Amino acid sequence: MRKIILRLGLCLSVLFISGCWDRKELNEQALWIGSGWDVAKNDGVELSGQIVIPSNIQTQGGGGGLMQKGFFTISAKGKNLSDALQNIQTKLSREAFSGQRRVIIFGEQFARRGLKRQLDNSQRRADVSLRSDVFVIKGSTAKKALSVSNPLEKPPIAATLGEHKISGGRGNTAYLSLLMAATSDGLRPSIPVLEFSSSLDGEKKGNENSANPPLLRLAGVAIFDKNLKMQGLLNMEENRHMLWVMGILQNLTISFKKKDMNASLTLNKLSSKIEPHISKNQQITFTVTLKGEGSLKENNSGLDVQSPNNLKRLEKEFEKISQKQVQQTVTKVQKKYGLDIFGLGEVIHRKKPNQWKSLKYDWDKRFPEADIIVKTDIKIKELGMDGPSLLFKESEIKK
Amino acid sequence: MKLSGLQIFWLMFTFETGNMILLTLSPTFQDAKQDAWISFLLASILGTLIVFVSSKAALLYPGKTLIEYSKLIFGKWLGILIVIVYLIQWYSVIADILREFAEFTITILLPTTPLxxxxxxxxxxxxxxxxxxxxxxxxxxxxxxxxxILLSVFILLILSVSIFNYKNFLPVFSDTGFVPILKGTVHPLSFLGESVMMLMLLSFMDQPNKGPKRAVLGIAAASCLVSTVAIWVLLILGPEIASKLRHPAFDAVSYVTVMDFIQNLEILAVLVWLLSVFIKLSLYFFLANYGTAQLLHIKNWRKLIWVTSAFFFVLAVIFPNPTYTYIFDNTFWIYFALPVNMVGIPLLLWFVGSLRKKYQANH
Structure with a gap:
């Protein structure tokens, strides 16, 4: 009798094992890999999504024939994300699955209107990862940005992630750093910016199968105030300087050009050290020491870099040019926007917590008045394969 | 039914870790911000004291459970009252944990399954x-x-060393101060204090003398692990975000990625958490049944299981919404269970029990 009951029980348990309420078949899901946010009427949002077409994503090509697009873009309007998603679902035959979402793009207008009352859904849901990249699309809407295909990447949104990573930026930690900046008193958020471009600079943009297909390019960084409203833009070079000051830049190539020479150095070990100083009359001074080590990539001159003096001279030139540029960027941010995207306030918070208590309430007023002194310290660690450039004659070489 | 010293160690370790990691991080970060790790270290010290006191108290009457010796120490009626206080704690917490378990599983794994x-x-x-x-x-x-559990937490920590942001520690102490840190201590302490179940468990050991040491070691290991996880969350998410998320450790796990191909480890973390919750629930379940049976002088305590399970089921399902478990943790558990069940009564039992023993020895 007991055995029979046991067997029956075992058979019954099969019903539970399959998890019949929550089965999620892959072919009943729409893989949602990129989200776009745009403004809609009455303070609403327009949500767009880039969705993978699984049958077109296989890498083994079946011989000739036209390349099939690996994605499509879908969008709908609503009061907020969930409302818009419900409207999207009316034209999407499969359930949108955001577990693989890696990129979020904001339309510029949307970013200028403000992010504060919009983004909660991503954290409230358990299946969406905090590890996402986030961009603002310059002068356009996110749904257009999500519709641009890419010749290399089948789901094209992966291309923006790749561009961001390879340029030494925050990559897929950008979303978390946005959240951190939003909750912090001494750091204003900054989000990388994308713009429309094409494969060949200066040529007329063709269609996606032509020799000059449209592309999305990284174009700098958008500056936000503490209400998470976009206030302005920095270009790509200034973006790198900003990241260097923040200490999160991964790589940087500095070049300089004088009348008899030009040279380039790629830094791959970058660091930043910030010392705050507050004088008796409440004048705040920051000393930003930027360090970089890297390898010489170009030396179009007769300078033989094997001699220590010449190497020193090159290092000095690189230090001078990078110091000047970073200082310019810092001053521009201070004077034009007055928003502390570098997180200098957080440095005071960490190093002089007692003084910070009174400063934090009007940091947006105090930051533009602060003195920021940039110093650079650059070391060339690798020379490459030649001493002077091979194109120079013996008589032109400076030992 | 006998427990070895090693089993006591692993019992203490296993039942504490899972739910502590899931539920105490967020409230502690709310109170103590980036100094939450100090709160956790303080709680660790106090928690080991609690388990030391309660196992010492139980050691006064080896082989007897709390139900039996509380009557010996305090007399019949006061003894019964003390037992009832503990039974209330055990009965209510089983329903609470069952509910929390079901809700969390629904949120992250099985969204359409009925509770x-x-x-x-x-x-x-x-x-x-x-x-x-x-x-x-x-x-x-x-x-x-x-x-x-130990191994998987260890692996997770190693995988995420590269994304630590050590600046999140700073500034130490000046943003918070004594009071917020102590306030933060209460949350982990009220979980570590659950080790007062040593009052019961010691009587099941084959060598009760080893009990206090093993239990203290177990709680120390558990609190070390949880403190490490708290520091890990702080280094990845920072205090502000960790205090707003309900289960920051879960989000921190999902943030871990190795070379872009080991990702979404949170499901593994949930499975590990389930193991711990299962041990915790079954400990309380056993204690509730065994304790009730002893109190009511029922010979076969196993028969009671059917009645109590029905009760627990109803109690777990009857909470109208998730805020009730939150309120339970933040009111009854902290303002009643912590001072009375975890600190007050064990101290009294130990103190009065030892006096009584001395008195008996002298006469």
């Missing part, structure tokens, strides 16, 4: 292990599960 199914499935497991294994079965389970 009662999860509660029922867990209850069936509890009935099985308690009925057929008793406390020894639970002890052996924890010997298997404990190392798994």
């Amino acid at each position: 009662w199914v999860l509660v029922l499935t867990m209850l069936l497991l509890l009935i099985y292990i308690t009925y057929s294994g008793g406390i020894e079965g639970i002890g052996r389970c924890s010997e298997v599960f404990g190392p798994i």
Whole structure:
């Protein structure tokens, strides 16, 4: 009798094992890999999504024939994300699955209107990862940005992630750093910016199968105030300087050009050290020491870099040019926007917590008045394969 | 039914870690911000004191459970009152944990499964292990599960070293101060204090003398692990975000990625958490049944299981919404269970019990 009951029980348990309420078949899901946010009427949002077409994503090509697009873009309007998603679902035959979402793009207008009352859904849901990249699309809407295909990447949104990573930026930690900046008193958020471009600079943009297909390019960084409203833009070079000051830049190539020479150095070990100083009359001074080590990539001159003096001279030139540029960027941010995207306030918070208590309430007023002194310290660690450039004659070489 | 010293160690370790990691981080970060790790270290010290006191108190009457010796120490009626205070704690917390388990599983894994199914499935497991294994079965389970938990947390920590942001520690102390840090201490302490169940468990040991040391070691290991996890969350998410998320450790796990191909490890973390919650529930389940049976002088405590399970099921399903478990943790557990069940009564038992023993020895 007991055995029979046991067997029956075992058979019954099969019903539970399959998890019949929550089965999620892959072919009943729409893989949602990129989200776009745009403004809609009455303070609403327009949500767009880039969705993978699984049958077109296989890498083994079946011989000739036209390349099939690996994605499509879908969008709908609503009061907020969930409302818009419900409207999207009316034209999407499969359930949108955001577990693989890696990129979020904001339309510029949307970013200028403000992010504060919009983004909660991503954290409230358990299946969406905090590890996402986030961009603002310059002068356009996110749904257009999500519709641009890419010749290399089948789901094209992966291309923006790749561009961001390879340029030494925050990559897929950008979303978390946005959240951190939003909750912090001494750091204003900054989000990388994308713009429309094409494969060949200066040529007329063709269609996606032509020799000059449209592309999305990284174009700098958008500056936000503490209400998470976009206030302005920095270009790509200034973006790198900003990241260097923040200490999160991964790589940087500095070049300089004088009348008899030009040279380039790629830094791959970058660091930043910030010392705050507050004088008796409440004048705040920051000393930003930027360090970089890297390898010489170009030396179009007769300078033989094997001699220590010449190497020193090159290092000095690189230090001078990078110091000047970073200082310019810092001053521009201070004077034009007055928003502390570098997180200098957080440095005071960490190093002089007692003084910070009174400063934090009007940091947006105090930051533009602060003195920021940039110093650079650059070391060339690798020379490459030649001493002077091979194109120079013996008589032109400076030992 | 006998427990070895090693089993006590793993029991203490296993039942504390899972739920502490899931539930105490967020409130502690709310109070103590980036100094939450100090709160956790303080709680660790106080928690080991609690388990030391309660196992010392139980050691006064080896072989007897709390139900028996509380009557010997305080007399019949006061003894029964003390037992009832503990039974209230055990009964209510089982329903609370069952509910929390079901809700969390629904949120992250099984969004459309009805709540009662999860509660029922867990209850069936509890009935099985308690009925057929008793406390020894639970002890052996924890010997298997404990190392798994330890190992998986360790692996997670190693995988995420590269994304640590050490600046999140600063500034130490000046943003918060004594009062917020102590306030933060209360949350982990109220979980570590659950180790007062040593008052009961010691009587099941084959060598009770070893009990206090093993239990203290177990709690120390558990609190070390939880403190490490708290520091890990702080280094990845920072205090502000960690205090706003309900389960920051879960989000921190999902943030871990190795070379872009080991990702979404949170499901593994949830499985490990389930092991710990299972041990915790089954311990309480056993204690509630065994304790009630002893109090009511029922010979076969196993028969009671059917009645109590029905009660737990109803209690777990009856909470109208998730805020009730939150309120339970933040009111009854902190303002009543912590001072009375975890600190007050064990101290009294130890103090009065030792006096009584001395008095008896002198006469």
